[in-house]
Amino acid sequence: EAQVTQNPRYLITVTGKKLTVTCSQNMNHEYMSWYRQDPGLGLRQIYYSMNVEVTDKGDVPEGYKVSRKEKRNFPLILESPSPNQTSLYFCASSTPLAGGPGEQFFGPGTRLTVL
Amino acid sequence: GIQVEQSPPDLILQEGANSTLRCNFSDSVNNLQWFHQNPWGQLINLFYIPSGTKQNGRLSATTVATERYSLLYISSSQTTDSGVYFCAVDVNQAGTALIFGKGTTLSVSS
Numbered sequence: 694e695a696q697v698t699q700n701p702r703y704l705i706t707v708t709g710k711k712l713t714v715t716c717s718q719n720m721n722h723e724y725m726s727w728y729r730q731d732p733g734l735g736l737r738q739i740y741y742s743m744n745v746e747v748t749d750k751g752d753v754p755e756g757y758k759v760s761r762k763e764k765r766n767f768p769l770i771l772e773s774p775s776p777n778q779t780s781l782y783f784c785a786s787s788t789p790l791a792g793g794p795g796e797q798f799f800g801p802g803t804r805l806t807v808l
Numbered sequence: 809g810i811q812v813e814q815s816p817p818d819l820i821l822q823e824g825a826n827s828t829l830r831c832n833f834s835d836s837v838n839n840l841q842w843f844h845q846n847p848w849g850q851l852i853n854l855f856y857i858p859s860g861t862k863q864n865g866r867l868s869a870t871t872v873a874t875e876r877y878s879l880l881y882i883s884s885s886q887t888t889d890s891g892v893y894f895c896a897v898d899v900n901q902a903g904t905a906l907i908f909g910k911g912t913t914l915s916v917s918s
Contacts, residue, residue: 726905728905735894735908735909735910735911736894736896736906736908737905738905738906741905751905752905781849783851785906790838790839791838791839792838793838793839793898793899794898794905794906795839795898796839796841796853796856797841797853797896797906798853799843799850799851799853801849801850802849802850802851804849
């Protein structure tokens with residue numbers, strides 16, 4: 694089954710404790726991206742990757758890191774989480790099309806709470 | 809940057825009713841997608857529709873790119889249609905995110 698998976702789905706942590714949210718896709722997509730969703734602010738892009746070893750900042754990259762060592766995986770790293778990073782996080786992947794990211798497929802989401 | 813506006817913001821329906829959701833965008837776009845976010849938070853692809861009309865069961869969508877809007881039609885609504893419906897656009901620029909509207913929250917009661 695074609696899918697984007699994220700782990701963990703739910704996480705409660707404390708300020709300053711490093712964490713990683715994994716994202717994996719099995720559709721051989723070149724493009725992968727992380728979004729966060731907050732009430733009243735909608736979905737905003739954190740980082741994206743056009744291909745292996747190619748990553749770039751989105752609209753709200755502060756406090757996050759990513760890596761793209763393999764085509765299928767795109768982990769999101771919070772080196773020192775803070776309460777303002779409490780949010781619902783989505784990973785997405787797609788095949789770029791006509792200069793844009795193309796039809797994006799989203800993972801199930803990770804609900805993160807930082808105390 | 810491009811603005812994406814959805815209307816209405818909220819919609820309450822009785823089961824069996826039909827509805828039309830609208831998405832307006834302020835500039836030319838590469839593509840447009842409709843998503844349904846279910847009550848558990850999952851974003852589900854409904855349509856990838858840069859132009860024209862597509863249908864999938866009780867749902868259909870029409871995008872008129874020259875007039876910068878898209879419509880999502882839900883016929884014979886069911887309680888499982890409840891949730892938030894988002895449209896999202898991308899512009900012709902490598903690496904851009906999807907730009908989401910703020911969504912229409914649909915509640916269908918039995």
